[in-house]
C-alpha cells in the first residue's frame with residue numbers, strides 16, 4: 719500500500735456569504751507522495767490558495783476527508799493543527815521576512831518556535847541552511863540589504879531548516895525576474911530531493927513547470943486536469 723503524505727477525498731469548501739453559502743472547492747480528490755513535486759495551476763479565484771491553506775492546516779476542513787501523514791484533519795483540534803504545521807514549510811509570493819531580524823535570525827526563529835532545541839544549535843543549523851542557499855556571505859544582513867531573489871532564498875532556508883515533510887509554495891517566483899525565479903525553483907528542487915520533502919507549488923509561471931513531476935489544473939473549484 720502506498721503511504722501518501724497528503725490524501726484528500728471528496729473535499730469541498732465554502733465561504734459564508736450572509737445568506738447563501740459560496741462553494742469554492744468541489745469534491746477534490748488528490749494524493750501526494752513523499753518527496754513528490756506537484757504544481758498546481760489555474761485561473762485567479764479558482765480555489766488554489768484555499769486548497770493550499772486547507773492542506774497546510776491553516777483552515778478547518780468542513781466537508782470530506784483530508785489526511786496529512788495518515789492523520790485526519792477533518793474535526794482536528796487547534797492543537798492537532800499546530801502539530802501538523804510543524805511538518806510543513808511555507809513559502810509565499812512575497813518572502814514575509816521580519817525586517818527587524820537578520821537573515822540568520824529569520825531562519826533561526828522558525829526552529830526556535832517549533833522545537834525545543836538550544837539556541838546555539840538553532841543558530842548553527844540556520845547558518846548551515848543559509849550556506850546551502852548560497853547566502854553564506856549574507857548571514858548577518860537585514861532584509862532591506864538583500865535583493866528580491868536573496869530574500870526569497872532566505873524564505874526557502876526558513877521553510878526547509880526544520881526538515882519538513884511538505885513544502886507549500888504559493889507563487890514563490892511571482893516577484894522575481896526569470897533568472898532569479900529559475901534559480902529559486904532549482905534550489906527548492908535540490909533541497910527538497912536531498913531531504914525527501916514533497917513540494918506543492920502554485921504557479922502561473924510556465925517557465926518553471928518543468929521541475930514538476932505532476933501538474934494539476936484547477937478551475938472553478940474543481941480539478942479538471944492532471945498531467
Ligand SMILES: Nc1ncnc2c1ncn2[C@@H]1O[C@H](COP(=O)(O)OP(=O)(O)OP(=O)(O)O)[C@@H](O)[C@H]1O
Pocket residue numbers: 733734742760761762763764765766767768769
Ligand atoms: N476569506 C474569504 N472569504 C470569502 N471568500 C473568499 C475568501 N478567500 C477566498 N475567497 C473566495 O474563494 C474563491 C477562491 O479563492 P482563492 O484565493 O482560493 O483562489 P486562487 O485560485 O488562489 O486565486 P489567485 O490565483 O487569484 O490567488 C474566490 O472566489 C475568492 O473570492
